[in-house]
Amino acid sequence: MTTxxxxxxxxxxxxxxxxxxxxxxxPVIETVALTKHFPVRGRGSRGKVVHAxxxxxxxxxxxxxxxxxxxxxxxxxxxxxxxxxxxPRTSGDVLLQGSSVRVRLxxxxxxxVRNVQMILQDPFASLNPVHTVGYVLTRSVSIxxxxxxxxxxxxxxxxxxxxxELRPAERYLAKFPHELSGGQxxxxxxxxxxxxxxxxxxxxxxxxxxxVSIRIGVLNLLQRLKSDLDLAILYITHDIASARYFADETxxxxxxxxxxxxxSEEVTQRPRHPYTQLLIASAPDADQLAGxxxxxxxxxxxxxxxxxxxxxxxxxxxxxxxxCRQERPPMFELEDGQKAACWLYDEGRAEERAAAFGAGVAAxxxxxxxxx
Amino acid sequence: MTLLDAAxxxxxxxxxxxxxxIRDLSVDYGYDQxxxxxxxxxxxxxxxxxxxxxxxxxxxxxxxxAYAATRLLPPPGVxxxxxxxxxxxxxxxxxxxxRMNDAELRAQRWRDTAIVFQGAMNSLNPVYTVxxxxxxxxxxxxxxxxxxxxxxxxxxxxxxxxxxIPKDRLGSYPHQLSGGMRQxxxxxxxxxxxxxxxxxxxxxxALDVVMQRQIVEQIMQLKDELGFSxxxxxxxVSLLLELADRIAIMYAGRxxxxxxxEEVYKMPRHPYTAGLLHSFPPLRGPKRDLAGIPGSPPDLVNLPTGCKFHPxxxxxxxxxxxxxxxxxxxxxxxxxxxxxxxxxxxDERVAPGPIPLELGVRPEGDRIA
Numbered sequence: 001m002t003t004x005x006x007x008x009x010x011x012x013x014x015x016x017x018x019x020x021x022x023x024x025x026x027p028v029i030e031t032v033a034l035t036k037h038f039p040v041r042g043r044g045s046r047g048k049v050v051h052a053x054x055x056x057x058x059x060x061x062x063x064x065x066x067x068x069x070x071x072x073x074x075x076x077x078x079x080x081x082x083x084x085x086x087x088p089r090t091s092g093d094v095l096l097q098g099s100s101v102r103v104r105l106x107x108x109x110x111x112x113v114r115n116v117q118m119i120l121q122d123p124f125a126s127l128n129p130v131h132t133v134g135y136v137l138t139r140s141v142s143i144x145x146x147x148x149x150x151x152x153x154x155x156x157x158x159x160x161x162x163x164x165e166l167r168p169a170e171r172y173l174a175k176f177p178h179e180l181s182g183g184q185x186x187x188x189x190x191x192x193x194x195x196x197x198x199x200x201x202x203x204x205x206x207x208x209x210x211x212v213s214i215r216i217g218v219l220n221l222l223q224r225l226k227s228d229l230d231l232a233i234l235y236i237t238h239d240i241a242s243a244r245y246f247a248d249e250t251x252x253x254x255x256x257x258x259x260x261x262x263x264s265e266e267v268t269q270r271p272r273h274p275y276t277q278l279l280i281a282s283a284p285d286a287d288q289l290a291g292x293x294x295x296x297x298x299x300x301x302x303x304x305x306x307x308x309x310x311x312x313x314x315x316x317x318x319x320x321x322x323x324c325r326q327e328r329p330p331m332f333e334l335e336d337g338q339k340a341a342c343w344l345y346d347e348g349r350a351e352e353r354a355a356a357f358g359a360g361v362a363a364x365x366x367x368x369x370x371x372x
Numbered sequence: 373m374t375l376l377d378a379a380x381x382x383x384x385x386x387x388x389x390x391x392x393x394i395r396d397l398s399v400d401y402g403y404d405q406x407x408x409x410x411x412x413x414x415x416x417x418x419x420x421x422x423x424x425x426x427x428x429x430x431x432x433x434x435x436x437x438a439y440a441a442t443r444l445l446p447p448p449g450v451x452x453x454x455x456x457x458x459x460x461x462x463x464x465x466x467x468x469x470x471r472m473n474d475a476e477l478r479a480q481r482w483r484d485t486a487i488v489f490q491g492a493m494n495s496l497n498p499v500y501t502v503x504x505x506x507x508x509x510x511x512x513x514x515x516x517x518x519x520x521x522x523x524x525x526x527x528x529x530x531x532x533x534x535x536x537i538p539k540d541r542l543g544s545y546p547h548q549l550s551g552g553m554r555q556x557x558x559x560x561x562x563x564x565x566x567x568x569x570x571x572x573x574x575x576x577x578a579l580d581v582v583m584q585r586q587i588v589e590q591i592m593q594l595k596d597e598l599g600f601s602x603x604x605x606x607x608x609v610s611l612l613l614e615l616a617d618r619i620a621i622m623y624a625g626r627x628x629x630x631x632x633x634e635e636v637y638k639m640p641r642h643p644y645t646a647g648l649l650h651s652f653p654p655l656r657g658p659k660r661d662l663a664g665i666p667g668s669p670p671d672l673v674n675l676p677t678g679c680k681f682h683p684x685x686x687x688x689x690x691x692x693x694x695x696x697x698x699x700x701x702x703x704x705x706x707x708x709x710x711x712x713x714x715x716x717x718x719d720e721r722v723a724p725g726p727i728p729l730e731l732g733v734r735p736e737g738d739r740i741a
Binding site: 071072181182183184211212213214215216217220238240241242244245246265268269278279280281282283284285300 | 429430431550552580581582583584585607608609610611613614647648650651652653654655656659662663664665666668669671
């Protein structure tokens with residue numbers, strides 16, 4: 001339990017394993033200190049802003065999945081919208097294959113979305129009910145691939161349907177969205193995104209609205225597309241168990257900031273940040289019926305208009321020290337590529353930590369095994 | 373395990389008193405020959421002090437069942453048959469809810485059976501304070517005495533405190549509360565008249581896992597204190613495994629399996645239950661590849677013949693296309709008296725062979741055919 005072996009076969013992500021040069025390659029999408037503040041409207045709120053996203057660094061590589069996990073209101077969807085250029089960012093940068101992008105409309109926007117496509121949560125709302133599947137996909141193909149002949153275009157549309165496992169394609173071309181089940185609709189939405197032959201997919205809760213029995217099917221499809229097409233996928237979810245199943249890397253957000261990141265297996269099996277520990281302890285788990293302890297952290301996420309000083313989790317954190325109320329913690333590097341923004345991991349504060357909780361508890365926290 | 377739990381587990385389940393008996397309940401949406409059969413011949417019993425989980429995918433009829441059993445079904449929903457018998461565990465009063473007149477029903481509702489609706493955002497009236505909404509409900513069921521209003525107000529304060537909301541929130545409007553607090557207000561309202569049955573329709577679906585955990589723990593704590601029975605409706609089977617004593621799995625308007633939650637988890641008997649359990653990626657333990665269930669949930673307008681699950685079932689055989697199995701004992705019969713399943717694999721007369729290994733796990737860990 002103390003040192004996880006890096007050779008653990010279950011944690012080795014296949015895509016990352018067979019591309020040792022991944023680190024040297026230019027990431028498909030990179031965000032640097034991405035920040036978004038929304039102005040607050042209304043009386044008495046002049047100059048106030050909602051600190052929706054602050055200083056988020058992400059790196060999406062071809063052929064890998066990064067999961068962005070957090071509660072509603074943690075800013076995870078805003079990050080996707082910023083990357084998709086649907087919202088202008090306040091500061092920070094979004095890089096597409098190494099070059100900074102800031103587009104709003106017109107041709108430059110269209111050129112950008114050819115590379116970066118989004119899949120939305122609700123396929124009941126994201127497909128126009130008055131158009132057939134064939135029309136929706138043909139539009140996508142002809143917009144993003146100008147100059148194709150009609151035969152080539154039709155062939156590509158059929159290919160898209162085959163790719164998302166809607167076979168035989170002919171059966172689906174003339175269908176309207178209401179004739180399809182939720183899972184089939186989400187597959188059409190994925191096919192539409194693939195019509196642009198993108199390099200990156202931003203999937204914002206792609207399975208949350210689907211029936212439980214078909215969610216895994218859609219995730220498995222995305223997994224296969226990722227390896228077949230060498231896609232970089234940002235998977236936004238509130239379900240950390242599905243992040244473990246599907247993503248190579250997991251990034252946990254709380255109140256607009258990244259608080260922990262690392263390989264999915266490490267983050268879910270040995271959560272370091274007290275919030276991640278709380279999140280994992282709260283998830284329903286039938287195997288842990290007997291060993292469930294009292295939850296130490298109560299309360300609710302903070303207001304983002306007037307966030308707490310220091311660490312934003314400090315009002316709810318059972319381990320909060322003085323420094324947590326004063327200074328925002330930086331990302332501390334831990335073993336196995338895991339990082340946590342928590343003062344508990346500051347080597348210079350081992351004594352303070354031990355004094356506050358006793359040496360035993362402090363060791364338990366850092367091993368990610370004990371919550372209180 | 374607390375002492376209380378151990379004592380409850382030691383009581384033979386046979387001796388527990390049923391508080392709600394649903395028999396052969398059927399519900400259609402629509403009136404003519406195009407009516408959709410949303411529920412068909414559902415049998416379900418809720419015992420005193422029990423938490424009964426009702427699980428299934430959207431459209432399987434789990435909410436319809438709850439609303440039909442309480443006669444809250446909005447048109448075009450029509451109850452076409454069956455009975456719903458309430459028997460008080462406290463003083464024995466009760467009767468068939470489906471045959472009560474309006475006055476009886478109005479008295480019965482809330483006092484005996486309360487509902488926590490899905491989505492607290494839409495269930496509270498946005499133009500009244502939560503205090504007023506609590507007090508109104510209590511007043512409607514109390515004799516009109518001079519100090520009734522003060523008493524109701526005191527009760528409302530007590531309720532808020534019980535669900536962990538500061539007393540000064542009594543004068544707040546719903547929009548001033550967070551999602552979790554609104555859900556707690558809904559729970560407080562449901563408990564206002566100390567009902568014997570509380571039906572919870574996806575009470576935590578709109579909440580985050582951390583808040584879900586808090587609410588669920590609160591519900592269980594209140595249940596132990598006040599001794600009501602719960603029907604908990606959700607699509608999240610893993611949540612039910614934790615909190616329910618018994619789980620009924622629904623598919624296409626029928627109950628396909630009814631067993632204790634541990635049995636459902638460790639030894640599913642219906643292929644759909646087994647598939648559902650394999651649809652949730654585990655948070656702990658070894659990582660494994662999951663397949664979910666192939667195909668899509670059925671269209672109730674156009675149901676398959678025979679067993680409604682057969683087009684998606686990996687174990688389907690010819691008879692499954694012809695016969696719609698009834699909920700009955702499992703193939704292990706007398707060894708599992710508390711379990712029921714609706715699957716032809718459990719009918720020795722038609723099953724093509726032994727039960728598939730995955731569906732035949734026995735408590736000792738042996739697999740018997």
